[in-house]
Amino acid sequence: MTELAIGQVTDRTGLSVHALRFYEKEGLLAAPVKRDSNGRRVYTEYDVEWLVNCTKFRASGMPLATIREFAELVRQGPGNEEERLELLRAHQDTVRDRIAELADCLEVISRKVEVYEEHVARGTADTLWR
Amino acid sequence: MTELAIGQVTDRTGLSVHALRFYEKEGLLAAPVKRDSNGRRVYTEYDVEWLVNCTKFRASGMPLATIREFAELVRQGPGNEEERLELLRAHQDTVRDRIAELADCLEVISRKVEVYEEHVARGTADTLWR
DNA sequence: CTAGGAGCTAGAGGGCCCTCTAGGTCAACA
DNA sequence: TGTTGACCTAGAGGGCCCTCTAGCTCCTAG
Numbered sequence: 001m002t003e004l005a006i007g008q009v010t011d012r013t014g015l016s017v018h019a020l021r022f023y024e025k026e027g028l029l030a031a032p033v034k035r036d037s038n039g040r041r042v043y044t045e046y047d048v049e050w051l052v053n054c055t056k057f058r059a060s061g062m063p064l065a066t067i068r069e070f071a072e073l074v075r076q077g078p079g080n081e082e083e084r085l086e087l088l089r090a091h092q093d094t095v096r097d098r099i100a101e102l103a104d105c106l107e108v109i110s111r112k113v114e115v116y117e118e119h120v121a122r123g124t125a126d127t128l129w130r
Numbered sequence: 131m132t133e134l135a136i137g138q139v140t141d142r143t144g145l146s147v148h149a150l151r152f153y154e155k156e157g158l159l160a161a162p163v164k165r166d167s168n169g170r171r172v173y174t175e176y177d178v179e180w181l182v183n184c185t186k187f188r189a190s191g192m193p194l195a196t197i198r199e200f201a202e203l204v205r206q207g208p209g210n211e212e213e214r215l216e217l218l219r220a221h222q223d224t225v226r227d228r229i230a231e232l233a234d235c236l237e238v239i240s241r242k243v244e245v246y247e248e249h250v251a252r253g254t255a256d257t258l259w260r
Numbered sequence: 261c262t263a264g265g266a267g268c269t270a271g272a273g274g275g276c277c278c279t280c281t282a283g284g285t286c287a288a289c290a
Numbered sequence: 291t292g293t294t295g296a297c298c299t300a301g302a303g304g305g306c307c308c309t310c311t312a313g314c315t316c317c318t319a320g
Contacts, residue, residue, distance in 0.1 A: 007266065017267085018309055026307095038316060040267055053238070060235035064307070085246040092243055095236045099229055105190035106225045108183070113222055116215040137296065147297085148279055156277095168286060170297055194277070 003034075004043040013051045020051070028054060028067050030074040060095045133164075134173040143181045150181070158184060158197045160204040190225045 006017050015023070024033055024041075030050045034042040043051075057067050066087065073084045136147050145153070154163055154171075160180045164172040173181075187197050196217065203214045 005266080016309075019307085021268085022308065038267080039269095040316090053242070056235045056238045058307095060232055060239065081246060081250045085243065085250055088239060088243045088246060092236065092239050095232055095239065099232050099236070102190055102225055102229050102232070105186045106222065106229070108186045109190065109218060109222050109225065112183070113215065113218045116211060116218060120211045120215055135296080146279075149277085151298085152278065168297080169299095170286090188277095 002045055004048065006041050006043070009043045009048055009051065012048050013055055015051060015055065023051070023054065023064075026064060026068060028064060028071050030071050057091070060091070061098060062091050062094075066091065132175055134178065136171050136173070139173045139178055139181065142178050143185055145181060145185060153181070153184065153194075156194060156198060158194060158201050160201050187221070190221070191228060192221050192224075196221065 004012070006020055009015070009020060010017055013020070020041075023029065029047065031047065033047060034044070036042050054067055057070075058064075070084065070087055073080050073087070134142070136150055139145070139150060140147055143150070150171075153159065159177065161177065163177060164174070166172050184197055187200075188194075200214060200217055203210050203217070
């Protein structure tokens with residue numbers, strides 16, 4: 001199994017060294033990170049996979065608290081898969097809603113862009129927001 | 131022209147009284163809000179329209195600083211429409227990118243949901259993240 | 261043998277965006 | 291008259307998520 005130092009994990013996850021330590025301290029990891037004889041973190045592929053998933057969760061707006069919940073469920077081991085599924089589905093819904101909201105905003109913005117384009121082209125822009 | 135008190139504007143914009151005062155203090159408004167003889171804010175329909183647009187900008191992730199820039203351009207009056215357009219287009223791109231990012235995350239999440247659904251259905255979930 | 265570079269901990273700092281508090285004015289109503 | 295409720299200002303507080311600092315150890319290369 002490939003073992004990685006924290007610096008290599010930053011390359012693979014995009015998370016900073018600081019953020020990686022912070023995530024660990026905050027209990028966001030599914031499993032405790034191993035240490036070498038000097039007390040340095042040693043990450044496995046599983047850790048990295050988990051962290052990459054965390055970055056997807058984060059990038060889609062999941063709060064750290066929710067990631068922590070999910071991590072806790074995983075740490076508890078088998079038997080709570082429905083709960084995990086429920087958490088994931090809830091986030092799935094959140095993301096879908098968020099996309100819909102953004103699409104709506106985008107429409108408003110695009111309409112504004114069009115109006116400006118038109119008026120700029122005609123030189124009649126001074127009738128906007130006088 | 132309909133004139134509104136701040137409390138009525140919260141109904142129409144979804145912004146709190148605090149937020150409305152804060153936005154004004156931060157220079158996010160295209161025009162200064164009028165005051166009545168008692169120093170209370172009196173909003174016009176234009177103000178409300180602007181504020182509703184601000185909420186769309188905010189909801190789509192535009193930072194207050196950028197809204198302020200846009201407001202400044204509008205306050206400067208006619209002549210800088212290309213700049214305004216550029217700002218709007220830049221945000222438009224940002225929102226599109228964000229939607230794409232969310233769609234990507236959603237795919238990852240949905241895949242995870244599927245995996246969990248399958249394993250939960252079969253009772254073989256213990257093979258996930260051991 | 262020493263300078264660099266990577267790692268460590270604990271905890272402070274900081275950006276963003278409000279939200280809330282304290283202490284006040286004013287108008288209306290019971 | 292006195293209490294309620296909406297409004298005012300200035301500024302503190304707070305949640306979230308890192309990011310950075312101070313002060314340290316250890317290994318490696320020159």
